[in-house]
């Protein structure tokens with residue numbers, strides 16, 4: 001449930017993700033020997049059969065997953081360097097991972113590789129007086145949120161609820177340290193290595209491993225409270241809802257964010273009994289006084305029939321586990337309550353097309369009704385105000401979709417059925433995405449990388465206008481394509 005929301009989708013850092021070296025396996029014995037003799041005493045090496053190996057390589061999605069022969073548990077900068085050097089000299093491809101791992105169809109190309117496991121690099125340092133926070137490579141967003149909440153501060157979102165007020169997370173980066181593919185560490189700010197500062201903010205995983213990044217933080221909204229308004233409608237209310245959203249989205253007040261989730265509902269199916277019932281959840285969060293918030297979400301009151309609704313005041317650091325009627329269930333914070341075969345799709349939306357949105361709703365209802373093994377899937381939308389996002393110049397960073405009105409995402413769960421293939425489910429994920437992308441007022445399919453699948457053309461992910469400069473950077477910093485596991489950039493474009 002709520003796969004897209006539960007993963008780091010809403011608050012993605014777009015910095016490091018995962019990366020691998022493009023080469024062919026030679027000797028894992030040679031690799032193990034090299035790692036054992038060069039990692040620090042706190043680092044460790046695991047091979048299949050070691051008790052921790054399964055724990056450290058289990059992925060949130062087993063669909064299109066990479067496979068590993070060796071895990072290098074790193075605990076500091078020198079361990080990271082040793083791991084890259086050993087893998088390169090043994091000619092074994094590598095992938096950096098945190099304690100949970102993202103989805104990308106291209107990961108399947110990496111087989112029998114080295115996993116560089118970075119979970120220990122999760123240090124977070126808050127300097128409340130200077131209004132900054134420094135987060136190491138595998139820092140977890142919920143820990144960032146709680147560390148800041150404790151001192152009355154908050155942070156801009158990647159793409160997320162506070163973006164109307166504070167802009168994108170990448171706009172708050174002040175400096176970072178990255179280990180380049182040749183293992184040299186450089187500091188990157190708007191004045192030091194400005195070319196990397198531009199490129200890392202949108203495509204950082206192509207240029208090395210970010211050891212840590214320092215962000216500007218902001219004073220908390222008064223009392224740190226948000227109005228959280230949840231609604232659940234039958235999917236047949238889609239027409240009314242999307243009409244309301246189309247009217248409202250372009251004029252949303254800066255503190256407002258609306259998210260949706262369309263899901264097959266076991267509860268309402270039982271009540272209704274006859275027609276399978278998929279329901280549309282709508283969550284509106286207003287980062288400000290309750291009375292203002294109630295006014296801002298009034299347009300949702302007119303939609304009927306409503307199956308249930310709930311207005312509550314929720315502290316900023318507890319929104320994720322309370323939005324969508326979750327009532328504080330923290331399972332969502334572990335990225336996923338269940339593991340399994342999952343895939344992700346997404347599309348940027350510049351205009352709401354009511355007919356297309358209704359068609360998407362019907363296609364999704366058909367999918368989860370006809371194929372019981374798809375019933376854990378989720379169809380979500382994020383429409384957060386964008387005043388502060390647009391206040392930053394388009395060319396300030398590599399990220400290409402600053403102008404997006406909203407984002408549509410799909411998280412598909414192929415439950416307990418490894419024989420489910422695209423063909424078996426009638427290529428519905430691809431068809432549903434086209435329904436939206438073809439009518440979104442964009443230049444074809446455009447997708448925020450955090451919501452991408454891996455099957456998109458590079459222009460859809462990075463943007464045609466950004467690619468010449470990104471390719472030049474790739475050529476300069478990673479000419480051999482060592483960090484090519486995740487959405488690799490070309491070294492020349494066009």
Ligand SMILES: *[C@@H]1O[C@H](CO)[C@@H](O)[C@H](O)[C@H]1NC(C)=O
Nearest residue numbers: 052055056058098099100119
């Ligand atoms: C297993 O991995 C999880 C993260 O996925 C981590 O929190 C836990 O500490 C690991 N268990 C051990 C015994 O290291």
Ligand SMILES: *[C@@H]1O[C@H](CO)[C@@H](O)[C@H](O)[C@H]1NC(C)=O
Nearest residue numbers: 180181182183184186476477
């Ligand atoms: C690594 O690459 C950077 C950027 O091209 C360069 O400045 C640095 O000198 C290189 N380091 C080594 C050891 O070659």
Ligand SMILES: *[C@@H]1O[C@H](CO)[C@@H](O)[C@H](O)[C@H]1NC(C)=O
Nearest residue numbers: 077123125134177185211212
């Ligand atoms: C960030 O990483 C650099 C390079 O490893 C290191 O010198 C610096 O101390 C780190 N900053 C923090 C706050 O950990």
Ligand SMILES: *[C@@H]1O[C@H](CO)[C@@H](O)[C@H](O)[C@H]1NC(C)=O
Nearest residue numbers: 310311312322325326327328
């Ligand atoms: C409304 O949300 C609050 C906070 O999550 C929860 O405690 C309460 O039980 C919810 N009420 C209903 C009717 O869902």
Ligand SMILES: *[C@@H]1O[C@H](CO)[C@@H](O)[C@H](O)[C@H]1NC(C)=O
Nearest residue numbers: 371373416417418419420424
């Ligand atoms: C998997 O899905 C296919 C197609 O829907 C179905 O024929 C098959 O029985 C399912 N297998 C299991 C183990 O659920």
